[in-house]
Amino acid sequence: MSSTTTEQKFVKTDLKISSKTPGWNLDAWKYLPTIAGSQPKDLPVIVMAHGFSANKLMSLADYAEEFASLGYGVIVFDYRRWGTSDGKPRNVVNVSDQLEDYRTVIKFARQQPEFDPQRVVIWGTSFAGGHVVTLASEQELNLKAAIAQCPFLGQDSTPPLSWGVLRTVLKGVADVLKRAVGLGPIYVPAAAHPGRVGVMTTPDSYDGIHAIVKQKGQYPNEAGCSRHVNASSIFAFQYYNPNATGAKIACPVKVLGPKEDVLCPHDRKKQLARMSSQVELYEVPGGHFDLYPGTPNYPESLAAMKEFLLKRVPPT
Known part of the structure; x- marks a missing residue:
């Protein structure tokens, strides 16, 4: 299925991309800029995906439309087990699989006649x-550039202990043990208010992530819906450290960093910028969720991304 905007700036098409798991497809959108009198070809292409527990319906179209209107091809996808992509059990976080899904879509993009295989941006x-940030350090991917918005780059410290955190950790341990014997996951809310059971429990997490939900039902994390993310995903925040490969970054990377970010500590972003001359840190006011569409800082952060793209990977 495809559609063209009334302004005729881009065409959006639905895609199914075969994943590394046989029979499981990644659900994706492809955006192509409308070029009068010609078929788009040799376009730089931007490969996009959302963050922890989120899916492409949650405001990613806003970014893709802006980039396509500038003259870029865009592919937006959901990871295996998430959103409208295939995979079971549902809503399970697997960092290795998510990185592999990015690589799969990058490879797919390079095989499409509309795109320049030498100008892939993530x-x-x-x-x-x-x-x-992790993928930008893989030289074999030969990426042209990358943009990391309010990125998670590792934790500075263990979250303060509370009854909610303790209960979540215990559920996480139980989830690991249950899945080790072949049983289904134990689920907890991905976002919750401080002190409650959940993975993201900073003061702005619950309201912030719901602010980027366009329609009810696109993010099943409401009260009474505990089946949202596997409980052991809480350990991903403890053991995943993208900054570990920061010194190996092989392409220009624009990092958009909210200075009051408590979910993904801002100090880690500044650390990354010190580790690699390829990293351009652009600081904006506010917290983690204060630069998404509909927030006061969105226009400024979007303008910084566009400037970076036009400088590093011009569309013509």
């Missing part, structure tokens, strides 16, 4: 911003 936000 984009990620929050947890996926960490994926972008």
